[in-house]
Amino acid sequence: MSLPKHPKTLLTVVTEALLERAVVRLARERGAQNWLVTEVLTAGSQDGVREGGWTAERTVKIQLICEPEVADSIAQALMTGYSANYSLAIWFDTVSVLRPERY
Amino acid sequence: MLDVVVLFFLLGVAARLFKSDLRLPESLYDTVSIYLLLAIGLKGGIELSRQPLAALAPQVLACMLLSFGTPFLLYPLLRALKLGGADAASLGAHYGSVSVVTFAVATAELARAGITFESHAALWVAVMEAPGLVAGVLLVRLARSAGTLGAGLPQQREPLSDLLREALFSKSILLLGGGLLIGAVAGVEGARPLEPVFMAPFKGVLALFLLELGLVAGARIGEVRRFGPALLLIGLAVPPVLAVLGGLVGRLLGLSTGGISLMATLASSASYIAAPTAMRIAVPEANFALSITAVLGITFPFNIVVGIPLYIALARHLNA
Numbered sequence: 001m002s003l004p005k006h007p008k009t010l011l012t013v014v015t016e017a018l019l020e021r022a023v024v025r026l027a028r029e030r031g032a033q034n035w036l037v038t039e040v041l042t043a044g045s046q047d048g049v050r051e052g053g054w055t056a057e058r059t060v061k062i063q064l065i066c067e068p069e070v071a072d073s074i075a076q077a078l079m080t081g082y083s084a085n086y087s088l089a090i091w092f093d094t095v096s097v098l099r100p101e102r103y
Numbered sequence: 104m105l106d107v108v109v110l111f112f113l114l115g116v117a118a119r120l121f122k123s124d125l126r127l128p129e130s131l132y133d134t135v136s137i138y139l140l141l142a143i144g145l146k147g148g149i150e151l152s153r154q155p156l157a158a159l160a161p162q163v164l165a166c167m168l169l170s171f172g173t174p175f176l177l178y179p180l181l182r183a184l185k186l187g188g189a190d191a192a193s194l195g196a197h198y199g200s201v202s203v204v205t206f207a208v209a210t211a212e213l214a215r216a217g218i219t220f221e222s223h224a225a226l227w228v229a230v231m232e233a234p235g236l237v238a239g240v241l242l243v244r245l246a247r248s249a250g251t252l253g254a255g256l257p258q259q260r261e262p263l264s265d266l267l268r269e270a271l272f273s274k275s276i277l278l279l280g281g282g283l284l285i286g287a288v289a290g291v292e293g294a295r296p297l298e299p300v301f302m303a304p305f306k307g308v309l310a311l312f313l314l315e316l317g318l319v320a321g322a323r324i325g326e327v328r329r330f331g332p333a334l335l336l337i338g339l340a341v342p343p344v345l346a347v348l349g350g351l352v353g354r355l356l357g358l359s360t361g362g363i364s365l366m367a368t369l370a371s372s373a374s375y376i377a378a379p380t381a382m383r384i385a386v387p388e389a390n391f392a393l394s395i396t397a398v399l400g401i402t403f404p405f406n407i408v409v410g411i412p413l414y415i416a417l418a419r420h421l422n423a
Binding site: 016018039048051054055056058082084085086 | 129132136315316319322375376379380383384387388391392395
């Protein structure tokens with residue numbers, strides 16, 4: 001018998017490391033209950049390459065599992081607040097979780 | 104002959120320019136920068152424990168005024184060079200704050216030349232880190248209210264209290280100030296067991312840090328062409344002008360030749376750790392790459408290869 005799984009949205013935000021605290025705070029204000037932050041080695045796009053060789057050029061990947069509406073709210077707020085002036089990439093996945101009440 | 108640590112910097116630059124795959128682990132960079140900040144603070148604090156603090160108040164005040172005033176002095180000059188308001192404010196704040204590593208290279212150069220300097224000079228570094236950043240934040244707010252900052256309001260406005268907290272309690276200020284406090288409280292005897300870790304290996308660790316900075320600066324040197332001759336002019340001309348100002352302040356304070364050299368060096372230096380982060384949050388519409396290219400790609404190499412010997416000569420002249 002398979003485990004009961006519940007669909008949630010995995011929101012991934014890749015942005016400048018100095019925004020980590022602001023992004024997590026914004027996400028929690030909009031209902032995110034957990035988050036995972038990993039440091040990125042190198043990030044590149046048509047705008048250039050962030051090599052992370054020193055503090056101000058570091059990039060982080062922040063992942064949150066939450067309800068789709070919460071993910072949309074967080075993404076919308078990030079786009080409104082930061083997309084014009086900071087490196088920001090956002091994408092959505094659908095994942096299945098155990099213990100849905102934790103997300 | 105260049106100081107040996109500067110040769111490590113040039114090695115890093117060369118590695119970058121020749122597209123070597125040399126890359127220092129980020130954790131090493133973090134560890135080394137924490138070490139350097141603590142060691143400089145500790146050394147200064149130990150010296151502070153040997154003298155009455157009240158006598159140093161004029162020096163502390165002068166340092167803070169110099170750091171605070173620099174962004175306001177530079178802003179109209181940078182605007183006259185056709186820099187946008189946001190870029191002028193951000194760059195001014197970078198030069199208002201100081202480079203701890205430039206200071207460390209200058210002290211190494213002075214030691215090599217047998218020129219003594221005030222042993223509590225690390226105190227100057229600690230009190231000059233923040234005022235320039237605070238001035239930068241205030242300058243941005245003033246220019247924004249007056250509508251002179253330039254095109255576009257930032258999307259997300261961080262509260263002023265958060266920006267000031269970021270400027271005053273950044274990693275570098277906390278470690279420098281903390282090291283000073285620990286050194287001052289522990290004194291010579293209390294800190295003696297730390298000497299094998301924080302004193303003896305200092306220059307070797309500095310060399311390693313400069314290797315990493317050379318790699319970063321090497322990448323930035325390649326960007327200079329993108330911004331044109333105005334940025335080159337700023338990166339090369341602003342440091343000596345600020346050095347003269349710093350040297351005069353040192354002379355007025357009655358510092359030794361070594362002390363005047365360090366004051367000139369600190370005035371000419373620009374922060375590339377605390378300032379970029381603070382300004383990136385305070386004025387996100389500023390071109391981050393422009394400030395960092397000026398500070399790391401032009402001013403920092405200029406200062407450690409050419410500037411410091413010049414500032415020492417300036418100090419000798421002022422104290423003649």
